[in-house]
Amino acid sequence: MPDLTAGGPEGRTARTALALREATAAGRWALLDHPLLALPVAGTPAFLEPDAVVVHPDGTWTVVEIKSFPVIDGAADPAKVGAAARQAAVYVLALEELAARTADGDPARVRHEILLVCPKDFANVPAAGLVDVRKPRATTRRQLARLARVEDIAAELPAGTTFDLCLADDGKTAGRPAEELAAAVEAVGAAYAPECLAACELAFHCRARARAEGAVAALGRGLRGELGGLTTVESVLAAALGPEPAEEEAGVPDPTVAALRRAAALRAEALAPPLTGIEAACR
Numbered sequence: 137m138p139d140l141t142a143g144g145p146e147g148r149t150a151r152t153a154l155a156l157r158e159a160t161a162a163g164r165w166a167l168l169d170h171p172l173l174a175l176p177v178a179g180t181p182a183f184l185e186p187d188a189v190v191v192h193p194d195g196t197w198t199v200v201e202i203k204s205f206p207v208i209d210g211a212a213d214p215a216k217v218g219a220a221a222r223q224a225a226v227y228v229l230a231l232e233e234l235a236a237r238t239a240d241g242d243p244a245r246v247r248h249e250i251l252l253v254c255p256k257d258f259a260n261v262p263a264a265g266l267v268d269v270r271k272p273r274a275t276t277r278r279q280l281a282r283l284a285r286v287e288d289i290a291a292e293l294p295a296g297t298t299f300d301l302c303l304a305d306d307g308k309t310a311g312r313p314a315e316e317l318a319a320a321v322e323a324v325g326a327a328y329a330p331e332c333l334a335a336c337e338l339a340f341h342c343r344a345r346a347r348a349e350g351a352v353a354a355l356g357r358g359l360r361g362e363l364g365g366l367t368t369v370e371s372v373l374a375a376a377l378g379p380e381p382a383e384e385e386a387g388v389p390d391p392t393v394a395a396l397r398r399a400a401a402l403r404a405e406a407l408a409p410p411l412t413g414i415e416a417a418c419r
């Protein structure tokens with residue numbers, strides 16, 4: 137177990153890289169306890185700390201993830217295992233990035249099966265199994281490649297935009313007017329979703345903005361995905377309640393619009409006043 141102690145995140149990532157390189161070159165088992173890895177996200181390094189990384193004598197590396205959810209009778213909650221796999225997939229990507237830059241520049245040395253360690257049957261005994269993370273790794277890789285770079289986002293902003301609360305360059309003189317800060321926040325696009333409420337201090341601001349714009353994303357990512365190109369509440373209502381297109385203009389019906397129309401018709405039927413006995417008999 138190499139010593140990974142160093143000052144600051146940059147020092148710890150450099151120490152981790154050195155330890156991995158030395159253990160790989162030595163061709164022996166090594167266990168790196170809480171190494172620190174860096175992964176470029178939108179052009180900015182994000183620091184990640186797996187529970188452990190194992191170096192095999194053949195020079196390959198395995199991520200080890202330790203979780204507190206139990207393995208009962210040999211099976212764990214699939215949702216929790218999936219979440220652990222997605223988390224470990226990010227570590228795999230960071231290790232591949234590191235392997236490409238160090239060692240012999242071979243990212244293939246990072247194994248795509250991670251070792252998941254959990255308590256066995258609620259006891260204080262560990263159980264471990266290999267989990268294939270190829271799928272979440274590929275998904276995360278695609279998502280990271282699609283992210284806009286921070287420099288590109290910054291280039292779109294009006295000159296002089298700042299989120300600094302301090303007016304002076306000394307970083308101590310507080311007092312930037314609230315209106316100026318609000319304008320700076322407004323200048324940046326946002327993709328609000330209800331999940332933001334649990335994770336971001338700007339959630340109430342972004343929610344109010346999304347609601348004011350009538351964005352369906354404010355109702356949840358799942359719904360947003362199902363509505364396809366209909367991104368505002370106004371367009372959804374128009375699709376559900378608007379007049380039927382003329383037969384010659386109809387073309388291939390949009391399945392989302394057809395589902396919305398069907399839902400609107402069912403709702404209208406359910407909320408219609410009850411039929412009188414004669415009306416019911418006529419039907």
Ligand code: SF4
Nearest residue numbers: 327328332336339342
């Ligand atoms: S609440 Fe935070 S994470 Fe969500 S869209 Fe706004 S700034 Fe982004």
